[in-house]
Amino acid sequence: MNKRNFIKAGLLGFGALILPGKVFSLEYYPNPSSRKWAILYSTWCGTARDAGIWISEGMDGIANVFDVREDPDLSKYDHIVIGGAIRSGKTSPLLQDYLQKNSETLKSRIRGYFAVCGNMMQPVGPEQTQAFIDNHLAAICGVTDVPSKVFLGRITFGLMEPEIRKQFEQMPNMKEYDNLKRPECMAFGKEILDKNLK
Numbered sequence: 001m002n003k004r005n006f007i008k009a010g011l012l013g014f015g016a017l018i019l020p021g022k023v024f025s026l027e028y029y030p031n032p033s034s035r036k037w038a039i040l041y042s043t044w045c046g047t048a049r050d051a052g053i054w055i056s057e058g059m060d061g062i063a064n065v066f067d068v069r070e071d072p073d074l075s076k077y078d079h080i081v082i083g084g085a086i087r088s089g090k091t092s093p094l095l096q097d098y099l100q101k102n103s104e105t106l107k108s109r110i111r112g113y114f115a116v117c118g119n120m121m122q123p124v125g126p127e128q129t130q131a132f133i134d135n136h137l138a139a140i141c142g143v144t145d146v147p148s149k150v151f152l153g154r155i156t157f158g159l160m161e162p163e164i165r166k167q168f169e170q171m172p173n174m175k176e177y178d179n180l181k182r183p184e185c186m187a188f189g190k191e192i193l194d195k196n197l198k
């Protein structure tokens with residue numbers, strides 16, 4: 001390595017150490033639009049992230065998509081869709097805390113809710129909407145009467161925390177599955193966007 005490359009490599013290495021962690025997070029790059037849309041999700045194993053991205057794709061990709069772990073400032077967005085994966089009947093404590101902490105910012109901007117659940121691989125119905133949306137997300141946010149959707153999700157052993165993975169792999173009849181459907185997520189995104197065009 002010559003002297004110039006050595007110095008460059010050193011500076012790059014140093015830069016990597018001092019750059020904030022956010023630089024390394026997975027970022028979604030929305031299509032340009034004058035309308036300011038955001039989708040906020042919480043996930044453990046990535047299904048709700050994919051649902052969020054596909055909902056945005058149903059909006060022609062104009063909604064920016066945020067993981068709640070980024071603790072995003074959503075005050076510059078006019079329209080927000082909120083959703084999350086379900087464990088033990090609820091979304092993650094982090095999402096619940098975020099919604100409570102930011103309720104004033106979110107209140108006038110919430111345009112839809114979604115949840116992603118396993119539902120023991122059975123079709124979802126009004127019972128799941130009531131449990132995961134009406135009595136949970138909408139109740140925390142204090143905003144009702146916006147479109148909502150509960151999607152079936154997936155199980156991927158390799159993405160689970162080790163203890164949870166062990167429990168799931170030992171459950172009789174438990175197997176990996178993938179029931180999340182991109183067209184359903186996109187249709188939901190389009191439905192919300194159309195509703196807010198007027």
Ligand SMILES: Cc1cc2nc3c(=O)[nH]c(=O)nc-3n(C[C@H](O)[C@H](O)[C@H](O)COP(=O)(O)O)c2cc1C
Pocket residue numbers: 042043044045046047048049084085086087088089090116117118119120152153154155160164
């Ligand atoms: C520990 C654990 C608990 C779960 N609890 C529920 C539940 O209470 N109700 C349900 O319908 N699905 C439940 N599921 C299924 C998840 O909702 C489903 O796998 C979902 O796709 C996970 O989304 P994620 O990949 O975004 O984390 C659970 C899954 C795990 C791993």
